[in-house]
Amino acid sequence: MSIIRKTAADFRVAPNFADYERERAAFSWRAALQEVAGAGGRVNLAELAVDRHAGSGLRDKPAFRFLERGCAPRDLSYGELSRLTNRFANVLAGLGVKRGDRVFVIAGRIPELYVAVLGALKNGSIVSPLFSAFGPEPIATRMNLGGGSVLVTTDLLYERKVAKARERMPTLKHVLLVAEDGGTTDLPDTLDLATLMAAASEQCETAPTGPEDMALLHFTSGTTGTPKGAIHVHGAVATHWATGKYALDLHPEDIFWCTADPGWVTGTSYGIIAPLLHGVTSVVDREEFDAERWYAILQDEGVTVWYTAPTAVRMLMKAGAEIPAKYRFPELRFIASVGEPLNPEAVRWGKEVLGLPIHDNWWQTETGGIMIANTPAFDIKPGSMGRPLPGIDAAIAKRNEDGSLTLIDTPDVEGELALRAGWPSMFRGYLNNEERYRKCFAGPNNEWYLTGDLAKRDADGYYWFVGRADDVIKSAGHLIGPFEVESALMEHPAVAEAGVIGKPDPVVGETVKAFVSLKQGYTDSEALRMELLGHARKRLGAAVAPKEIAVLPSLPRTRSGKIMRRLLKARELGLPEGDLSTLEGGA
Numbered sequence: 001m002s003i004i005r006k007t008a009a010d011f012r013v014a015p016n017f018a019d020y021e022r023e024r025a026a027f028s029w030r031a032a033l034q035e036v037a038g039a040g041g042r043v044n045l046a047e048l049a050v051d052r053h054a055g056s057g058l059r060d061k062p063a064f065r066f067l068e069r070g071c072a073p074r075d076l077s078y079g080e081l082s083r084l085t086n087r088f089a090n091v092l093a094g095l096g097v098k099r100g101d102r103v104f105v106i107a108g109r110i111p112e113l114y115v116a117v118l119g120a121l122k123n124g125s126i127v128s129p130l131f132s133a134f135g136p137e138p139i140a141t142r143m144n145l146g147g148g149s150v151l152v153t154t155d156l157l158y159e160r161k162v163a164k165a166r167e168r169m170p171t172l173k174h175v176l177l178v179a180e181d182g183g184t185t186d187l188p189d190t191l192d193l194a195t196l197m198a199a200a201s202e203q204c205e206t207a208p209t210g211p212e213d214m215a216l217l218h219f220t221s222g223t224t225g226t227p228k229g230a231i232h233v234h235g236a237v238a239t240h241w242a243t244g245k246y247a248l249d250l251h252p253e254d255i256f257w258c259t260a261d262p263g264w265v266t267g268t269s270y271g272i273i274a275p276l277l278h279g280v281t282s283v284v285d286r287e288e289f290d291a292e293r294w295y296a297i298l299q300d301e302g303v304t305v306w307y308t309a310p311t312a313v314r315m316l317m318k319a320g321a322e323i324p325a326k327y328r329f330p331e332l333r334f335i336a337s338v339g340e341p342l343n344p345e346a347v348r349w350g351k352e353v354l355g356l357p358i359h360d361n362w363w364q365t366e367t368g369g370i371m372i373a374n375t376p377a378f379d380i381k382p383g384s385m386g387r388p389l390p391g392i393d394a395a396i397a398k399r400n401e402d403g404s405l406t407l408i409d410t411p412d413v414e415g416e417l418a419l420r421a422g423w424p425s426m427f428r429g430y431l432n433n434e435e436r437y438r439k440c441f442a443g444p445n446n447e448w449y450l451t452g453d454l455a456k457r458d459a460d461g462y463y464w465f466v467g468r469a470d471d472v473i474k475s476a477g478h479l480i481g482p483f484e485v486e487s488a489l490m491e492h493p494a495v496a497e498a499g500v501i502g503k504p505d506p507v508v509g510e511t512v513k514a515f516v517s518l519k520q521g522y523t524d525s526e527a528l529r530m531e532l533l534g535h536a537r538k539r540l541g542a543a544v545a546p547k548e549i550a551v552l553p554s555l556p557r558t559r560s561g562k563i564m565r566r567l568l569k570a571r572e573l574g575l576p577e578g579d580l581s582t583l584e585g586g587a
């Protein structure tokens with residue numbers, strides 16, 4: 001493995017972080033929180049991200065530059081963002097929406113989404129952004145689990161994904177719609193957001209939230225049961241700020257582009273909050289991936305810091321070298337990526353094609369912010385996720401049968417990645433599911449959070465991702481719970497049982513493959529399989545639905561009746577079938 005060494009010549013601006021041990025020793029979360037929020041105890045993510053700058057020299061600086069095909073770019077300054085988010089907070093207050101009420105947001109990357117998220121935080125409401133490519137089922141499930149009382153979405157998304165399911169969402173009181181054609185809407189039982197915004201005041205008293213008040217609800221998937229609502233608090237601001245500094249190396253003059261959608265945690269923590277905290281300008285592109293367009297954005301917008309994902313990098317690699325040869329990236333100075341393993345070839349491709357290696361980093365919905373990273377000043381070992389950031393203690397651990405925990409000190413030994421609990425953006429619970437939350441912690445005083453990922457640490461303290469400890473699927477960077485997909489398939493009258501696995505894919509990491517057995521009276525056919533795929537897609541949406549389906553006479557189950565996804569996967573991939581002692585009816 002060839003290490004990518006850094007020298008002073010690699011930096012156009014001095015990195016925020018150069019002496020690893022010294023910075024770690026000097027760092028404290030209390031000091032980080034004070035630096036960003038002051039000492040008063042009042043902490044509101046939106047106030048610190050927006051109003052702090054709107055009242056300073058950054059008032060007229062673009063906070064966001066929104067790009068859309070066929071339209072001129074639309075800049076929104078810190079001052080305008082402050083006024084619009086005040087208006088939105090007043091819209092909510094006018095509807096009687098209170099501190100602690102849950103506001104769901106489902107939209108593409110449009111300005112109204114950013115205003116709604118930040119405005120709801122100002123109102124002290126709890127925000128849950130959902131991916132707009134979810135179908136009606138994942139939306140209804142999450143809305144009900146989260147007790148959403150407000151939904152902000154567009155007229156088209158509402159008609160396609162929510163209207164028919166609305167009677168199954170008993171907590172939902174107000175639906176605020178953005179007209180996708182830029183006008184107004186008058187769909188039954190909804191309110192037109194533009195009209196409400198025009199009538200609302202620009203003055204607003206931000207809710208005086210404290211660091212432990214709940215701010216965001218991000219849903220994530222497990223192997224079994226319903227999705228889990230990870231609770232995040234306003235005090236997470238310290239992590240958003242510190243990781244923006246250390247892992248993304250944000251400097252005041254940066255033009256930053258986070259390609260993640262705010263429907264996922266990266267798109268909220270780093271597509272909205274962290275860059276605003278640093279007072280930089282963020283580029284937001286409404287369109288889907290398009291290699292030519294992406295290179296053009298990097299060049300034409302003068303992006304300096306780019307945060308993207310391995311699937312996107314692999315899609316750029318696949319699109320060939322001719323396209324980037326037409327562009328120049330003299331402003332680009334730092335590239336980071338997250339969400340799935342970043343293969344060493346991709347790290348090096350960055351250096352060849354964009355002139356910079358790609359810096360992998362690791363975190364997850366529960367951690368609220370980046371935990372382990374390759375930071376600008378340090379050599380990169382391609383294939384490694386990097387080292388724990390200041391304020392983060394990581395370990396490789398083994399859960400013992402008696403519930404105790406052993407930390408593995410020997411380098412290069414595989415175990416579960418654990419983090420010492422207590423960093424500010426650590427989730428504070430899974431909504432209404434204390435037991436599932438408790439199970440994530442172990443060791444003396446439950447001081448270690450167990451991440452569900454398998455990893456190794458080498459002798460230099462670099463962490464290497466090995467795989468997931470559970471059956472969840474990572475496709476194009478999105479975490480998909482097999483149970484949610486299986487449940488949707490089971491709703492079809494022909495399906496007796498369903499098992500869903502992630503099938504390795506060179507570009508998107510994994511694709512979703514389903515196995516089903518049929519009820520009596522149904523026989524396997526191409527037409528039936530297509531019907532089942534269509535059924536799943538309609539309910540779950542394209543981001544979650546299986547791409548492939550196979551019909552088996554029966555699915556392998558354990559003696560206790562659980563479908564053995566591990567075995568389905570081993571058989572699919574032609575791998576050894578492993579321990580079959582629990583298989584129903586023997587091997």
Ligand code: AMP
Nearest residue numbers: 338339340341361362363364365465479
């Ligand atoms: P999510 O909660 O949807 O953000 O997904 C988090 C999961 O994505 C982690 O638990 C890992 O399994 C995976 N993941 C995130 N970052 C990386 C990375 N740099 N390398 C490998 N896997 C990653």
